[in-house]
Amino acid sequence: MFSQKNQNKKSIGWLLIILVGYELAAVFVFNILGLIMLLPFYDFDLQMVTTMLGRPTAYSGAKIPMLVLLGFSALGTFIITPAWVVRKYAKIELNKFIIIPKSYLKAILITTALVVSFAGVNSVIIEWNKALQLPAFLNEFEHYAQEQELKLAELTEFLTDFESVGHFLLCILVIAIIPALGEEFLFRGVLQNMLSSALKNPHIAIWVSTLIFSLFHNQFYGLVPRMLLGAIFGYLYYWSGSLFLSVIGHFINNSLTLILIFLFQKGLISFDLLGGEINFNFSVLLIFFIFTICLLFIIRKIYFKNEEGLAKSF
Numbered sequence: 001m002f003s004q005k006n007q008n009k010k011s012i013g014w015l016l017i018i019l020v021g022y023e024l025a026a027v028f029v030f031n032i033l034g035l036i037m038l039l040p041f042y043d044f045d046l047q048m049v050t051t052m053l054g055r056p057t058a059y060s061g062a063k064i065p066m067l068v069l070l071g072f073s074a075l076g077t078f079i080i081t082p083a084w085v086v087r088k089y090a091k092i093e094l095n096k097f098i099i100i101p102k103s104y105l106k107a108i109l110i111t112t113a114l115v116v117s118f119a120g121v122n123s124v125i126i127e128w129n130k131a132l133q134l135p136a137f138l139n140e141f142e143h144y145a146q147e148q149e150l151k152l153a154e155l156t157e158f159l160t161d162f163e164s165v166g167h168f169l170l171c172i173l174v175i176a177i178i179p180a181l182g183e184e185f186l187f188r189g190v191l192q193n194m195l196s197s198a199l200k201n202p203h204i205a206i207w208v209s210t211l212i213f214s215l216f217h218n219q220f221y222g223l224v225p226r227m228l229l230g231a232i233f234g235y236l237y238y239w240s241g242s243l244f245l246s247v248i249g250h251f252i253n254n255s256l257t258l259i260l261i262f263l264f265q266k267g268l269i270s271f272d273l274l275g276g277e278i279n280f281n282f283s284v285l286l287i288f289f290i291f292t293i294c295l296l297f298i299i300r301k302i303y304f305k306n307e308e309g310l311a312k313s314f
Helices: 009-042 046-054 060-089 104-130 136-159 165-199 202-216 220-240 244-265 282-303
Strands: none
Touching: 009 046, 009 060, 009 165, 046 060, 060 136, 060 165, 104 220, 104 244, 104 282, 136 220, 165 202, 165 220, 165 244, 202 220, 220 244, 220 282
16 A cells, blocks of 8 residues: 555655656657557558658548557556556555445446536536637747647547447547546546645645646646546545546546437437537526536545545555
8 A cells, every 4th residue: 555654755756756757658658559550550651650640630541540549559658557657666456446336336327427417517618718818928839729729629520430330439448448447547546646645635636636637638728627527536536435436437528428429420419519519508507517516515425435545545
């Protein structure tokens, strides 16, 4: 157990440095390995692969290779690398991170309701963040951020233009399952715990780790809504002492988006999530907000461990 009982602040600091070092190396190594994995898709033509990666949306056949690359890179960066650091340097068994609660069906239902309810509240914050205008002296950064936003929107629309059910299921794996497991393990299970032990304040640890989580996505015009969502996941972990709730919440948030896009493309719903805008009146938003707050209090009351869970002794 990585706690102050057997680790001092200095050793926790070193573990943080080791974690950051390994993560930086992992981003490079697993992207290179992922690039090598793409070679069979293009008759082992390295130049063709690198050209495709420069502008994947220009190649209709690049969807599956790009998803393979993204999935492999995320698997290595968010799961394999932090798991290696935790086992080798912190000497913690990985099964300590996910403890399935006794009433796991109730946990899934409440967490699902919370994520859906907060999505309504967060839609307003998303629109506000998108429309945010920066001061004149930040014009260069604003231009860069807008350019990155357009590139990401173009890539997302490209990858989620589903050609088959198999393509849809691969997106569920790469965009919903792997990030839910990996990002929650790295940012909540490992980083949040390390910061909590070092700072002796779980609330600061939650908000700092979720800020890093949001910055990692390199999407300024989604920074605030992603931070708020990450904070909810952080508190779900802190209250319950298990990654189960935050992983479920993260998966529901990502997979619900993909399901709505898939249903629209099949003509089963009329709302285009990628091209449309969500407009709620004030009373509906207020209901979503109140419902979200109530669900947070319910989850805290049910699962708060009073200093017993891993998230409080890590």
